[in-house]
Amino acid sequence: MRILIIFIFLITNSYADVSDIKNIVIHKDPKTHDNVIFLDKNDKKINIKKYNGSLLLLNFWATWCEPCKVEMPSLDKLQSDPDFDNLKIFAINVGKESKKKIDNFFFDLDIKNFVSYYDSPVTLAKTFSLRGIPTSILINKNGKEFARIIGSVNFNNPKFINWLKNYN
Numbered sequence: 001m002r003i004l005i006i007f008i009f010l011i012t013n014s015y016a017d018v019s020d021i022k023n024i025v026i027h028k029d030p031k032t033h034d035n036v037i038f039l040d041k042n043d044k045k046i047n048i049k050k051y052n053g054s055l056l057l058l059n060f061w062a063t064w065c066e067p068c069k070v071e072m073p074s075l076d077k078l079q080s081d082p083d084f085d086n087l088k089i090f091a092i093n094v095g096k097e098s099k100k101k102i103d104n105f106f107f108d109l110d111i112k113n114f115v116s117y118y119d120s121p122v123t124l125a126k127t128f129s130l131r132g133i134p135t136s137i138l139i140n141k142n143g144k145e146f147a148r149i150i151g152s153v154n155f156n157n158p159k160f161i162n163w164l165k166n167y168n
Contacts, residue, residue: 023151039118056139062095063105067152068134076154079113094119114149
């Protein structure tokens, strides 16, 4: 009986329930996306295939988006969480805004743990069928989208953190 209780405890704690976080969509079958390429500050192409083996979070945002502004500090804190040593966050601006405006946005929000990237001319909004921003795409170590967050979320929510640890 004691072993059964320990087993149940371990099972329920190893797979955190995020069902009460309404805007997380977990895919039953992870999705593959080809040619996921975006640009860094120097217009150098970044291909996510280079990051296979890492947990990726692609956050699509714009400076004029209020929910993006609200969630960005928690995203910054998530990137610096020592429990996520295998996590790489790519904050991809889809607003076609100037680099100066984006730098000011990051400065005003005290974003220090990641930099901004830019949507490529072949927009990722189409590739990922985005319906609005913010939207975050979660990509597993095998390079497949296993979940997405539609709308803003507190990336420091303990339930979210515990759930995400399963993929780190």
